[in-house]
Amino acid sequence: MYRIAICEDEPLMAQENETMICRILEARHFRRDIDFTVSSFSTAGPLLTALRNQPASFHLLLLDIRLAQENGVELASYLRESDIGCSIIYITAYTEYMEDAFSTYTLGYFLKPVDEKKLAKVIDWDLRKNYRPEQITLPVNGGLRKVMVQDILYAEAVNHKAAVYLPEEVISVNLSFRALLSHLQGDTFCRCHNSFVVNLKHVHKRTARGLLLDTGAELPISRAYQQETTKRFVTFIQ
Structure with a gap:
């Protein structure tokens, strides 16, 4: 099962991201809760708890950069330092973090509103290269x-x-x-x-x-x- 996490503090944007990721995967004949899952987090704390308890909890993380009290790039840097290897795609409204973001080995840096076709291509690459269903x-x-x-x-x-x-x-x-x-x-x-x-x-x-x-x-x-x-x-x- 392909496990996805979304970390976004704006409820409407989190819902839009979830709907978009479901649409992309369902177009590839993945079925929710059978072939993939999506978990949403509004803050970094619960996401970190899940990953500390089980580093392989998620294959892919869609991550905002400016969260309410956290910085998404700093969160991603911590994950990499902790050898948590989930793929990361940034979805943000800000361009100034791009250079720092790519130091965390991100798959993509998308500005809001997201180009769904471009995001789908990145997800296709991740599925081919990094997803190994048992x-x-x-x-x-x-x-x-x-x-x-x-x-x-x-x-x-x-x-x-x-x-x-x-x-x-x-x-x-x-x-x-x-x-x-x-x-x-x-x-x-x-x-x-x-x-x-x-x-x-x-x-x-x-x-x-x-x-x-x-x-x-x-x-x-x-x-x-x-x-x-x-x-x-x-x-x-x-």
């Missing part, structure tokens, strides 16, 4: 099915829907293949064909014909994906 929840006939990500061998487009292959079973998923791809985030998964996405953790080697998995199955690599697939596989095994 399990995902997929819609199947009869309800929902939780699947451990590490168990997924590959997924395939089948009759306008998708199938997820596990070591001992195949799950028919009530999602289009394109929608399923949005659930398989991070550097682990690589699209190698119009109809296939593979979990690189289960690739034994690159062959002349495609990708040989540790189960003995072999997936094709289409011409359009050859260069990117080879690059991703080499990077993954290094």
Whole structure:
């Protein structure tokens, strides 16, 4: 589950940020309280308490700079000094803190009102690079099915829907293949064909014909994906 925190002392702006982040993720087929959560904080104290108790509480922090009694950059600096590695995006009305803000390894510095398309691009990058879900929840006939990500061998487009292959079973998923791809985030998964996405953790080697998995199955690599697939596989095994 992708866990997001918002620290903003203006209630209306906090609500706007929450609505925007939900809209961005739901457009990528994430479902609130199933695939992601959003927690809002009006002051730094409760946020710090949560992070001190569990440093991995949140993957992403949307942070205002001028809070009622705190400075957002100072808060972020403290988090970095404490080895709390959640991604940070500043959302502020002030330009003068930009240089200091980037010293905290921020993903972005957005001025209010936020350009939603630009914010969405930054969140897409964070999902690909930093988000590693342990399990995902997929819609199947009869309800929902939780699947451990590490168990997924590959997924395939089948009759306008998708199938997820596990070591001992195949799950028919009530999602289009394109929608399923949005659930398989991070550097682990690589699209190698119009109809296939593979979990690189289960690739034994690159062959002349495609990708040989540790189960003995072999997936094709289409011409359009050859260069990117080879690059991703080499990077993954290094």
